[in-house]
Structure formats: structure tokens, C-alpha cells
Amino acid sequence: MKKINVFLxxxxxxxxxxxxxxxxxFNTYILTTTTTEYGERLAIEGGSDSTIAKPLPKNDLIEILNGETDFDLFIDATHPFASHVTKTAIEVSKICKLPYIRFERYTSNLNDFDKSQLYAVKSFEDAGKLIEKKFNEVNVLHFAGANTMESIVKYISPEKFYPRILEVESSFEKCEKLAIPKDNIIPMKGTSTVDENLELIDQLNAGVIITKESGDIGGVDAKLKAANERKLPVIMIERPEIETLDKKTVVNNLEQLDEKIKTILF
Structure with missing residues (x-):
């Protein structure tokens, strides 16, 4: 089997x-880019040959793709909420004339949950406004990452805000900048189970949960089960739509990825 060079x-x-x-x-060389050292470490453990751990603007991406390595394929497996990254990836892949595949996790199946207290909103700004209007007296359990906190905290008191964040320095710095009390910060290293979420809800006397619609792999299923069990309202931010994304380039599982690669390259 011929060797293929993959930019991931x-x-x-x-x-x-x-x-x-x-x-x-496959017989592959893989260069993986991530925005954090934590993501880089996981990529190395997964078997990536090379890694870059920093945000890459458009021109930097083009320079890498036009560099010494002759890449055969561009795979975009970034978070479904990193829409700006995917837009850039699509644009750069076209400029560099590289076949592009978007590997995107499935959306959550909400059929088995009580949706009477599920509030779907389009943005974190909308989530913050909803909390200010309807939930400003209760403790807010934020399950949506450090990068989204500012849009919420400007509408409520940081004293009532409890973010669960990755245990990395940049996330703690963001909490400090927003004046979130240290005792309110919940460090994590991955998704949590239903029981762990229940324990947090009870420990913090949470009155509402914020989450992204990031699929079961992002822990949405466990969050909703815990919320339903405690009869808590959930504010869920819907996935952004990417107008430039051609659905023909999207795969949702490894079998589809295998088929797409073989169609493109073999």
C-alpha cells in the first residue's frame, strides 16, 4: 500500500x-495540529508522527501545507463549535488543492430525554441573556468550556458561576481574568459520568446547567441524564451551521472515513 501524508x-x-x-x-505519515499542549499530548499518545500545539492562522497553514512535506489529504476533526477553524480549513484546502474531509461527530439523540426544561439557543450570548432573565438567582453549572465563559459571566454574578474546565493553565487564567472565585472552578481531564454529574449538581446546589450540543462523545448524554434525574433546566447551545461546508465532504464514523479515503486516493 502506498504511503499517504495526512494533515490532521x-x-x-x-x-x-x-x-x-x-x-x-493505512501506511501513513500524520501531522496533527491542536491548540493546546493537552491536545498535543493526546495526539502523540494516539500515534501521530508530528504535532503542532498552537492556533494556526490561515497564512501559517498555507506555509505548512506548501512546505517540505507533500501532503495527500487534509482531515478536519476539530470541535463542531470551532466553526471559524473549519471555515479556514475549507478555504486553505482549496488554496493548496488538497482533498478535504470533515470528520464530524454525530449530533445527540434527544428522544429519550424530558425536553420540557430544555432551552435551545443559538449562541452563548443568548444563553447569558436567558440566564439573566430567568435563572439569575440560582447557581449556574457551566459544562461548556473555558472559552465560552465570558459571554455568560457578563450577565450574572461570578459568585454564582461554576465552570468545569480542562486542567490547563490557559483555562485557569481565563477564570482569573473573569474574577471567578477559585473555589467555584471545577478542573477536569475528560468527560464525566452521570454519577459524577449528579454529585456536582448536589454539591454545588446547581439550579441550571449550560452545555453545548457537542454529541455523546462530548458527554451530552450523561449531562442530560443527570439533569433529568434532578429535574434541572438545561440551556443547550445549538451547533453553528457552516455555509461553506459541502455535505459530501463530511463523514461521521471511521467506516465512512475509510471509504472516503479509498475513493479519493486509491
């Missing part, structure tokens, strides 16, 4: 699955 934009759990699958089933 990662930083997600599914990107690690992609790396492992490519290594097990």
Missing part, C-alpha cells in the same frame, strides 16, 4: 480515534 486538524477525542485508525489501516 485535531484536538478532539475523535481525532485521536482517527489517528489510531489511520495508523492501523
Amino acid at each position: 486538524m485535531g484536538g478532539t477525542k475523535e481525532s485521536i480515534e482517527v489517528i489510531r485508525y489511520l495508523k492501523d489501516n
Whole structure:
């Protein structure tokens, strides 16, 4: 089997699955980009040959893709809420004339949950306004990451805000900048179970939960089950739509990825 050089934009759990699958089933060299050292460490553990751990603007991406390595394929396995990254990836892949595949996690199946207290909103700004209007007296359990906190905290008191964040320095710095009390910060290293979420809800006397619609791999299922059990309202931010994304380039699992790669390259 011929060797293929893959440029992979990662930083997600599914990107690690992609790396492992490519290594097990193809003769590959993989360069993985992430925005954090934590993501880089996971990529290395997954088997990536090379890594870059920093945000890459458009011109930097073009320079890498036009560099010494002759890449055969561009795989975008970034988070579904990093829409600006995917837009840039699509644009750069066209400029560099590289076949592009978007590996995107499935959306959550909400059929088994009580949706009477599920509030779907389009943005974190909308979520903050909803909390200010309807939930400003209760403790807010934020399950949506450090990068989204500012849009919420400007509408409520930081004293009532409890973010669960990755245990990395940049996330703690963002909390400090927003004057979130240290005792309110919940460090994590991955998604939590239903029981762990229940324990947090009870410990913090949470009155509302914020989450992204980031799929079961992002822990949405466990969050909703815990919220339903405690009869808590959930504010869910819907996935952004990317107008430039051609659905024909999207795959949702490893079997589809395998088929797409073989169609493009073999």
C-alpha cells in the first residue's frame, strides 16, 4: 500500500480515534495540529508522527501545507463549535488543492430525554441573556468550556458561576481574568459520568446547567441524564451551521472515513 501524508486538524477525542485508525489501516505519515499542549499530548499518545500545539492562522497553514512535506489529504476533526477553524480549513484546502474531509461527530439523540426544561439557543450570548432573565438567582453549572465563559459571566454574578474546565493553565487564567472565585472552578481531564454529574449538581446546589450540543462523545448524554434525574433546566447551545461546508465532504464514523479515503486516493 502506498504511503499517504495526512494533515490532521485535531484536538478532539475523535481525532485521536482517527489517528489510531489511520495508523492501523493505512501506511501513513500524520501531522496533527491542536491548540493546546493537552491536545498535543493526546495526539502523540494516539500515534501521530508530528504535532503542532498552537492556533494556526490561515497564512501559517498555507506555509505548512506548501512546505517540505507533500501532503495527500487534509482531515478536519476539530470541535463542531470551532466553526471559524473549519471555515479556514475549507478555504486553505482549496488554496493548496488538497482533498478535504470533515470528520464530524454525530449530533445527540434527544428522544429519550424530558425536553420540557430544555432551552435551545443559538449562541452563548443568548444563553447569558436567558440566564439573566430567568435563572439569575440560582447557581449556574457551566459544562461548556473555558472559552465560552465570558459571554455568560457578563450577565450574572461570578459568585454564582461554576465552570468545569480542562486542567490547563490557559483555562485557569481565563477564570482569573473573569474574577471567578477559585473555589467555584471545577478542573477536569475528560468527560464525566452521570454519577459524577449528579454529585456536582448536589454539591454545588446547581439550579441550571449550560452545555453545548457537542454529541455523546462530548458527554451530552450523561449531562442530560443527570439533569433529568434532578429535574434541572438545561440551556443547550445549538451547533453553528457552516455555509461553506459541502455535505459530501463530511463523514461521521471511521467506516465512512475509510471509504472516503479509498475513493479519493486509491
